[in-house]
Amino acid sequence: MIAQILSATQTVILGVAACVIYFWGTNWVLDRLLGGANASVAHESRRAAIRPWVFLAPALFFLSLYLIYPVFATLWLSFFDAAGTEFVGFSNFLWALGDPNFQQSVFNNLLWLIVVPSCATAFGLVIAVMADKLWWGNIAKSLIFMPMAISFIGASVIWKFVYDYRSGDSEQIGILNAVIQGLGFEPQVWIQIPFWNNFFLMAILVWIQTGFAMVILSAALRGIPEETLEAARIDGANDVQIFFNIMVPQIFPTILVVWTTITILVLKVFDIVLAMTNGQWDTQVLANLMFDWMVRGVDFGRSSTIALVIMIAVLPIMIWNIRQANQEEGTR
């Protein structure tokens, strides 16, 4: 254990030292090789051409190796068999189309994509609007924001306890069933009720992501000029009218950003399903199905195919984001 801590510390020192040596060293070499202080104009411009790439090289190396190359490798592997050695054409894709688990996952993912971003954004917006009016609004925001810091697996334990079910006459120790019983209904095994259990899993992600939506939207709301709101009030608009006719349109671009950010997260999250049901009782989603085929099924072809489907789902948002970024680059 001591050795492990030492090795981690050593890595930090080594890593930082390597970075410093690289950046400082290449800078020194660049200055030396291509003339010193009184370098010619030609040398100076050549240095100016090389230097950005010296700054960028380590980052480009990591990005290429860990993100760009894998995208193509995964695409490649999706045409190969379980071990990734034999070319099998489109058979992984055909398998996916006919696989009931895959179909179930796509269906569930669509549910998640509709419910989680809309609920998290709506809750976040309503809370942001209300909290800004009250003196204890900041405390409320802090508490609602807190789940953002909790891991999906930790959140799953928290909610598993909320949904806990005790059979027979024993007292319910899960708060949901206790409340249900208190209201005079039968306690349920919530996470085992097909179809509806999906919503109990989604609630966990909504619980985590509402804080995110709230913080971003709250900042956007503060950007609305006070005069605009004041003018509306003078014209006799009530709170609900102001909310729908002024606030929402004014911050609509931000709502879109929040929505798309949560959408991407929804496609990637697998921990919640893994911990709560592991896809049983019709709750499978693509990310967990991919994980299952990779770790338990050890079928690289099939899991690559599923990963690719997730990637394709993300693609429209990716293109939209790049367009936005390019526009900003142009206006700068």
Add this chain to the structure above:
Amino acid sequence: MRMDMSRIFTHIILLVLVVLWTLPTLGLLVSSVRDKDQLSVSGWWSALTTTERTDQARTGAADMQVQENGQFVIAGDLFDGDAAGRQIQFFGVTNNTFGDNKAGDTITLRDGTALTVNADGSYRWVSEEQFDTNRGQRVLYVAATPPRFTLENYEEVLESEGIGRSFINSFTVTIPATIIPILIAAFAAYALAWMQFPGRGVLVAVVVGLLVVPLQMSLIPILRLYNGVMPLFGAESKSYLGIWLAHTGFGLPLAIYLLRNYMASLPKEIMESARMDGASHFHIFTTMVLPLSFPALASFAIFQFLWVWNDLLVATVFLGNNDRQLVLTGRLRELIGSRGDNWEILTSGAFISIIVPLVVFFALQRYFVRGLLAGSVKGG
């Protein structure tokens, strides 16, 4: 008047929402410090109240009897010396009747012997004839059990369930994986913000695109790469080095994006006048831009720390499933599988895994929020 009503309404709605959002976590925290026997039979919201519980115990057998004044007596303590504040209220020897006799009463059993049970658990079983039973008498009782809070659950998960070791492992993964990307990203961000070169726009677009690439795309190729390459250097394919580098790669797009936006918003005049004075890019970067970018560096560091600490996917794929390498999230996942009904283990284990991010979060919330805003609302 109408304004007041809507204001009160707002107070109430927000309060309800806050309660809804905090209750689940509160339940976890409260449960983790409750006595495990109480935790399994009563809801955490009743943790402060004294509960009535039905239980049973056996008296001593014939070998414990002593002779007193011509009678045979078996005496002892139903709680075995571990009353823990429990008070017996009712007792009896059959399922139907044990609610009838108050503590302190003496009841006559079928064979004519007399049994007295007191509130503190002590009992006296008296017979005119010699006892010959080799099993004690079963006694059912209702006991008032006061709430009991304890740190035993934490002791247990830290030591025997391996959470303590995983805690160290999580730190081992997180610290290097947080620090290393920062420097690499800072240089790249500076180049993308303040240097002129062909292809800059394309690179920025690539970074923005990579921001949303699902990790799922990277896992298998990198796993295969590690399996092929690591043995060449005499290393295991599942190693800390592998996960540090992987997290560095996965964290870079956000790091570059955040830092570039921040650096690009620094005042142009400072850079230009420094360039006029003949300062090199390297000099400007290290002495001016890096110190000025501290808030953005801190934001990213918090992000990366939380994300690496809370990550399960990368850790499961690139680290082994053994004591030396299992991080907290992975351990928690195992506990859900193996100790799914032992809520005292799960709640205290989960709490240990979330306490570090919660502390970081509350201590540095300002930077975290600033980072979130810079990261998702476009425009720097």
